[in-house]
Amino acid sequence: MALATFKGGIHPPDKKELSKDKPISIVRPPKKVVIPLVQHIGAPCKLSVSIGQEVKKGDVIGASEGFVSAPVHASVSGKVVAIGEFPNAMGRMVISVVIENDGKEEWTTLKDNPDYMNLSPENLKEKIRDAGIVGMGGAAFPTHVKLSPPKEKPVDIVILNGAECEPYLTADYRLMIERPEEVVEGLKILMKVLGVSKGFIGIENNKPDAIEAMKKAVSKESNIQANIQIYPLEVKYPQGAEKMLIKAAAGREVPPRGLPMDVGVVVQNIGTAIAVYEAVRYGKPLIERIVTVTGEGIKNPKNLLVKIGTFVTDLIEECGGFTSEIAKVISGGPMMGFSLYSLDVPVTKGTSGILVLPEEGVVHAEDFGPCIRCGRCIDICPMGLMPSMLSVLSEKGFYEETKDYNLFDCFECGSCTYICPSRRPIVQLIRLAKSLVKP
Amino acid sequence: MAEIKKEHQLTVSVSPHVKSEETTSRIMWSVNLSLLPAALIGAYFFGPRAVFALTIAIITAVLCEHLYQRGMKSKITINDGSAFLTGLLVGLNLPPSVPFYIPVIGSFVAIVITKQLFGGLGFNVFNPAAAGRAFLLISFPKLMTIWKEPTAAFVQMDAKTTATPLGILKEEGIAKLMEVFGDKTNLYTELFMGHRAGSIGETSTLALLIGAAFLFYRGYISWHIPVSFMGTAAAMAWVFGGKGALFAGDPIIHLISGGMILGAFFMATDYVTCPSVKKGQLIFGAGCGFLTMLIRLKGGYPEGVMFAILIMNCFTPIIDRGFKTKVFGFKKPDSKETKK
Numbered sequence: 001m002a003l004a005t006f007k008g009g010i011h012p013p014d015k016k017e018l019s020k021d022k023p024i025s026i027v028r029p030p031k032k033v034v035i036p037l038v039q040h041i042g043a044p045c046k047l048s049v050s051i052g053q054e055v056k057k058g059d060v061i062g063a064s065e066g067f068v069s070a071p072v073h074a075s076v077s078g079k080v081v082a083i084g085e086f087p088n089a090m091g092r093m094v095i096s097v098v099i100e101n102d103g104k105e106e107w108t109t110l111k112d113n114p115d116y117m118n119l120s121p122e123n124l125k126e127k128i129r130d131a132g133i134v135g136m137g138g139a140a141f142p143t144h145v146k147l148s149p150p151k152e153k154p155v156d157i158v159i160l161n162g163a164e165c166e167p168y169l170t171a172d173y174r175l176m177i178e179r180p181e182e183v184v185e186g187l188k189i190l191m192k193v194l195g196v197s198k199g200f201i202g203i204e205n206n207k208p209d210a211i212e213a214m215k216k217a218v219s220k221e222s223n224i225q226a227n228i229q230i231y232p233l234e235v236k237y238p239q240g241a242e243k244m245l246i247k248a249a250a251g252r253e254v255p256p257r258g259l260p261m262d263v264g265v266v267v268q269n270i271g272t273a274i275a276v277y278e279a280v281r282y283g284k285p286l287i288e289r290i291v292t293v294t295g296e297g298i299k300n301p302k303n304l305l306v307k308i309g310t311f312v313t314d315l316i317e318e319c320g321g322f323t324s325e326i327a328k329v330i331s332g333g334p335m336m337g338f339s340l341y342s343l344d345v346p347v348t349k350g351t352s353g354i355l356v357l358p359e360e361g362v363v364h365a366e367d368f369g370p371c372i373r374c375g376r377c378i379d380i381c382p383m384g385l386m387p388s389m390l391s392v393l394s395e396k397g398f399y400e401e402t403k404d405y406n407l408f409d410c411f412e413c414g415s416c417t418y419i420c421p422s423r424r425p426i427v428q429l430i431r432l433a434k435s436l437v438k439p
Numbered sequence: 440m441a442e443i444k445k446e447h448q449l450t451v452s453v454s455p456h457v458k459s460e461e462t463t464s465r466i467m468w469s470v471n472l473s474l475l476p477a478a479l480i481g482a483y484f485f486g487p488r489a490v491f492a493l494t495i496a497i498i499t500a501v502l503c504e505h506l507y508q509r510g511m512k513s514k515i516t517i518n519d520g521s522a523f524l525t526g527l528l529v530g531l532n533l534p535p536s537v538p539f540y541i542p543v544i545g546s547f548v549a550i551v552i553t554k555q556l557f558g559g560l561g562f563n564v565f566n567p568a569a570a571g572r573a574f575l576l577i578s579f580p581k582l583m584t585i586w587k588e589p590t591a592a593f594v595q596m597d598a599k600t601t602a603t604p605l606g607i608l609k610e611e612g613i614a615k616l617m618e619v620f621g622d623k624t625n626l627y628t629e630l631f632m633g634h635r636a637g638s639i640g641e642t643s644t645l646a647l648l649i650g651a652a653f654l655f656y657r658g659y660i661s662w663h664i665p666v667s668f669m670g671t672a673a674a675m676a677w678v679f680g681g682k683g684a685l686f687a688g689d690p691i692i693h694l695i696s697g698g699m700i701l702g703a704f705f706m707a708t709d710y711v712t713c714p715s716v717k718k719g720q721l722i723f724g725a726g727c728g729f730l731t732m733l734i735r736l737k738g739g740y741p742e743g744v745m746f747a748i749l750i751m752n753c754f755t756p757i758i759d760r761g762f763k764t765k766v767f768g769f770k771k772p773d774s775k776e777t778k779k
């Protein structure tokens with residue numbers, strides 16, 4: 001059977017071998033954590049602690065204000081020593097809470113729910129919201145919002161994104177191997193919240209052991225009726241992009257500028273599913289996550305369980321430091337991640353990986369050539385756009401004209417820039433145009 | 440903590456942070472390499488004069504690009520292999536025994552007039568080498584149609600002049616062609632191997648196909664243009680190519696003679712001057728095939744590949760506009776809505 005997939009896409013070297021066989025390990029507890037109060041897309045949180053206050057793990061330190069928002073919790077027990085603006089990974093100053101770790105690892109009182117499957121969908125959703133869960137693949141969109149489709153958009157499928165199509169990253173892979181049952185439980189909760197009967201898990205075919213593990217977990221007696229299917233997907237970037245994943249697994253095409261719910265689908269990340277399970281089953285808020293620390297520039301690549309607010313420097317140290325003169329540190333994957341200005345920035349809910357590239361691995365912004373009209377970018381653009389035209393128009397200052405070439409349908413996956421033999425900074429030119437014209 | 444930061448100067452740049460190995464110059468030099476078999480066969484059959492013409496054409500092309508870019512104070516890009524390729528193609532498209540100024544003029548027209556004056560690589564409308572050849576054919580009709588017999592004897596400088604198979608076909612018909620080559624099998628074999636009169640690089644179908652196979656293998660060209668080009672030409676040759684009756688033509692002769700193979704695989708596929716959407720490439724190729732046969736069968740020249748490609752080059756921008764790609768998730772009925 002042909003593997004499920006979409007049209008277009010690229011095959012960058014996946015480099016997952018660096019970290020894929022490293023079981024998830026726990027980082028040494030940091031001495032202090034810096035927890036930004038905005039870690040998601042949406043309204044910032046309202047500070048709910050003061051300097052000097054003692055907090056326990058799981059205490060709310062930033063309460064969510066407004067619907068599109070998610071609360072933030074203390075990830076260590078200890079004392080609040082500072083509140084103020086600190087740089088986040090993007091280099092922006094954001095209001096953050098600094099907690100000094102007392103090392104006691106004391107939890108706030110958590111509410112256990114062994115019988116969680118009998119809770120009402122509303123009740124489940126509330127727990128997910130209170131736990132501060134956001135999409136953990138990088139976008140960090142509050143999960144409960146995604147779980148509240150408007151009435152006129154009925155949802156009938158939940159898809160878990162196990163593609164992890166970004167090169168290097170292995171966090172979701174490790175979760176699927178090590179904690180498949182929890183992934184399935186999380187999916188079942190998500191299905192219950194949305195009242196749907198179909199759950200798909202899409203996994204790229206280069207992770208046969210993850211597919212096996214997940215298949216085994218869903219075939220358990222108690223899960224048989226849950227109607228969950230595992231979809232092996234063709235190995236191709238960006239297989240894990242929402243629209244591509246939906247096309248591959250459910251055969252539906254999200255209309256331009258539409259949302260998955262327009263075709264009755266909600267997509268969630270593997271890490272998110274586990275966070276949902278933990279929130280609902282144990283009442284645990286989202287205060288830690290799996291981060292793949294990898295790249296040719298790091299001594300011992302690892303998959304780490306990291307407390308939110310831990311500095312990137314601590315993770316680097318945990319992995320034995322750099323191998324040589326390093327050139328670039330990226331938060332996220334090499335295709336869509338962003339490079340860090342400084343290593344003294346905290347891990348947040350959306351940090352899926354820290355990628356360290358040595359000098360040799362870095363493509364510098366050298367001068368690029370003209371578009372030779374080779375058509376490669378057109379053939380591979382997963383959105384069916386003409387990146388060559390977009391880049392040429394933007395380069396020449398014809399920003400309005402880029403709209404004729406569907407500028408705003410580009411989701412900046414970077415495939416075109418990757419493939420371009422003329423090394424044109426296509427995505428950069430597209431972003432420039434986007435910032436200068438109205439949709 | 441602070442030490443780590445001080446020690447390391449971080450490069451900050453936008454995603455994506457990895458790039459494929461493919462570069463423009465790698466592609467161009469590979470295409471040059473793929474033409475090597477054809478050039479060697481040309482040298483084998485037509486001797487030192489052919490080598491001379493090729494060399495002059497290449498040197499002129501590279502030199503013109505260098506001087507022009509220096510004059511314009513722009514970046515000098517002769518290392519990307521594209522000027523070399525244009526020169527090589529100009530050379531391969533020449534009759535074997537032209538005086539030295541012919542390749543000089545051809546490469547000059549190709550590089551300076553056709554490529555650089557239009558803005559350089561990526562901006563030219565016409566295929567430079569095709570334009571070079573067309574210019575020469577119009578300006579020096581005599582010199583450009585003196586065809587030497589392939590001798591395969593490297594020392595023999597003055598081979599007899601003769602006509603190309605297409606020329607014979609046009610002027611005297613298929614019967615004469617049979618007379619010259621013996622029987623059909625022999626005719627096909629000679630055309631396929633390259634033992635016939637013609638331009639330096641166009642005679643050996645085999646050598647060209649070896650190069651084309653390499654380009655396919657590397658993914659540098661796709662089937663769309665060659666197949667639609669040659670498919671259309673073959674169909675027309677079959678239907679209209681016969682004397683007197685319809686459906687009596689010989690498509691094979693037309694495919695493996697003249698500049699068909701060189702044109703369809705190496706020149707019509709030029710990235711810059713062909714449409715970049717695959718569907719558009721099918722139209723482009725079909726147009727090339729149609730025009731080639733129109734010229735060969737009805738026009739004043741025995742050969743029409745170059746002119747066909749040049750004419751279709753004019754349509755490339757229109758084809759590109761007419762055949763935009765299908766945007767993901769886009770459905771016809773709401774075309775208005777998505778436009779906004």
Ligand code: SF4
Pocket residue numbers: 380381382383384385386387409410411412413414415416417426427
């Ligand atoms: S970045 Fe945009 S234009 Fe480029 S391949 Fe991705 S979706 Fe297409």
Ligand code: SF4
Pocket residue numbers: 370371372373374375376377378387388391416419420421422423424426715
């Ligand atoms: S890949 Fe680069 S050179 Fe090729 S068409 Fe696209 S932008 Fe132009």
